[in-house]
Amino acid sequence: MNEDKVVTRETVSTPTNPRTVNETYSASTVTGESVRVSPSGGEVARRVVVFLFGLVQAVILLRIVLLLANASQGSAIVRFIYDVSNVFVGPFEGVLHVNAISAGASVLDISAVVAIIGWTILEALVIAFIGIVRREP
Numbered sequence: 001m002n003e004d005k006v007v008t009r010e011t012v013s014t015p016t017n018p019r020t021v022n023e024t025y026s027a028s029t030v031t032g033e034s035v036r037v038s039p040s041g042g043e044v045a046r047r048v049v050v051f052l053f054g055l056v057q058a059v060i061l062l063r064i065v066l067l068l069a070n071a072s073q074g075s076a077i078v079r080f081i082y083d084v085s086n087v088f089v090g091p092f093e094g095v096l097h098v099n100a101i102s103a104g105a106s107v108l109d110i111s112a113v114v115a116i117i118g119w120t121i122l123e124a125l126v127i128a129f130i131g132i133v134r135r136e137p
Helices: 041-068 076-092 110-133
Strands: 003-015 025-039 100-103 106-109
Touching: 025 041, 041 076, 041 106, 041 110, 076 110, 100 110, 106 110
Parallel strands: none
Antiparallel strands: 003 025, 100 106
8 A cells, every 4th residue: 555655843943052052053953743645546446445345335334234134125224225235146147047045035136245255356356457557656
């Protein structure tokens, strides 16, 4: 992880001979130092990609947990999570011959598991691409 560092130094002049009051100040000592660290543009892009893909993966994981717990689809928040996650799971439906496994009322959404794997692979590819094209000093 490359980051730009800027160091600021403050100096205070002190008299060379403390007994003489009217003498000009010539020696200096460092009284404080502050460091400002800012990430490079490539690092910022990587962080944004990780954050966005993390949100997608979290929504899909919530879908899996809610389906396993047999959450009521009548609830507004559950319906919202299903609707949002369907956008990200949809492209992966039908990849395997089985989209879901049921046991009683619980459902293991296999297509959602495949979607998490697929989005994670895509995230790794995007991060690798950013690492290749970013310009480092």
